[in-house]
Amino acid sequence: DSGVTQTPKHLITATGQRVTLRCSPRSGDLSVYWYQQSLDQGLQFLIQYYNGEERAKGNILERFSAQQFPDLHSELNLSSLELGDSALYFCASSVKAGKGTDTQYFGPGTRLTVL
Amino acid sequence: GQQLNQSPQSMFIQEGEDVSMNCTSSSIFNTWLWYKQDPGEGPVLLIALYKAGELTSNGRLTAQFGITRKDSFLNISASIPSDVGIYFCAGLPLQGAQKLVFGQGTRLTINP
Numbered sequence: 001d002s003g004v005t006q007t008p009k010h011l012i013t014a015t016g017q018r019v020t021l022r023c024s025p026r027s028g029d030l031s032v033y034w035y036q037q038s039l040d041q042g043l044q045f046l047i048q049y050y051n052g053e054e055r056a057k058g059n060i061l062e063r064f065s066a067q068q069f070p071d072l073h074s075e076l077n078l079s080s081l082e083l084g085d086s087a088l089y090f091c092a093s094s095v096k097a098g099k100g101t102d103t104q105y106f107g108p109g110t111r112l113t114v115l
Numbered sequence: 116g117q118q119l120n121q122s123p124q125s126m127f128i129q130e131g132e133d134v135s136m137n138c139t140s141s142s143i144f145n146t147w148l149w150y151k152q153d154p155g156e157g158p159v160l161l162i163a164l165y166k167a168g169e170l171t172s173n174g175r176l177t178a179q180f181g182i183t184r185k186d187s188f189l190n191i192s193a194s195i196p197s198d199v200g201i202y203f204c205a206g207l208p209l210q211g212a213q214k215l216v217f218g219q220g221t222r223l224t225i226n227p
Contacts, residue, residue, distance in 0.1 A: 002157065002159065002160075004157075006157075033215070035215075042217055042219055042220065043158070043203065043205075043215075043217040044217075045214045045215055045216070048214070056214055058214055090157050090158070092215075103146075103148065103160060103163045104148075104160075104215060105160060106150070106157035106158045106159070106160075107157050108156055108157045109155075109156070109157045111155070
């Protein structure tokens with residue numbers, strides 16, 4: 001158990017809908033990262049938040065957004081869902097903001113299926 | 116963008132055999148991490164490497180951070196059935212935010 005929790009574990013929805021994925025980082029970790037894992041693209045970095053502020057963006061679509069709340073939990077919002085958005089979405093957390101060596105620990109993931 | 120080339124893509128071995136896999140990159144990385152992922156689960160950190168040349172062990176697992184900072188390998192000795200899974204290398208670029216870059220993964224299958 002990495003200490004990172006994600007809910008829900010599974011999510012099934014229809015195209016065009018909007019969903020919210022939730023992540024709670026390990027106790028004491030200030031950074032939260034979101035990753036998408038699909039069969040054809042592998043694990044791809046989406047976005048990072050540190051202490052409530054966006055720190056880095058990766059391959060995140062404009063239809064997707066995220067935020068980190070004062071209690072440090074984070075939510076990833078996916079809107080206007082398409083079939084191709086079906087994937088595993090992972091949250092990871094680490095202590096630091098992004099300098100030097102900082103290890104990321106992953107949650108169990110949310111499997112999103114768009115029908 | 117930055118990419119990691121991980122090989123082999125898959126391995127089929129007998130229980131008790133040693134395993135070796137590696138990752139290479141065209142650019143320098145500050146940190147190398149090795150993760151194992153079981154079906155339907157999140158990646159679990161196995162070994163973290165922070166310095167060029169560093170050799171680190173975790174039980175039967177040994178990993179090294181290449182001197183050039185552009186490669187890393189993972190060895191598993193005396194494989195057992197629970198070693199089955201997908202192993203990913205991941206690297207952190209030299210500068211900037213913590214955008215982990217992942218290899219394509221090595222799927223390990225063990226015949227008892």
